[in-house]
Amino acid sequence: MRSFSLLFTFIALVVLAMLLIYVVRGPVDPFIAVVLFISFLACAIPALYLLKPFEGKDALERRRKERREKIKRRSERRESGESENEDSRRNP
Numbered sequence: 001m002r003s004f005s006l007l008f009t010f011i012a013l014v015v016l017a018m019l020l021i022y023v024v025r026g027p028v029d030p031f032i033a034v035v036l037f038i039s040f041l042a043c044a045i046p047a048l049y050l051l052k053p054f055e056g057k058d059a060l061e062r063r064r065k066e067r068r069e070k071i072k073r074r075s076e077r078r079e080s081g082e083s084e085n086e087d088s089r090r091n092p
Contacts, residue, residue: 005050012043 019036022028 002050005047008043008047008050012040012047015040015043 015036019033019040022036023033
């Protein structure tokens with residue numbers, strides 16, 4: 001998921017660079033400038049949502065703890081010989 005958000009960020013930066021170059025270079029058609037700006041927003045908003053940069057430290061730590069517990073449960077299941085499919089049927 002993080003790779004998709006970074007891809008969105010990269011595309012947003014490229015579109016923003018295109019917009020700035022277009023505005024700086026010369027006569028500007030307002031329609032094209034607006035389309036480029038909307039394209040920038042269309043890429044930047046999902047990137048910000050997926051990266052979650054405004055999340056607090058406590059939420060970040062909570063997600064890390066949940067991820068560690070999930071990995072621990074998986075390793076315990078593998079050691080005991082239980083398959084992941086059996087667990088998914090019990091906990092949808």
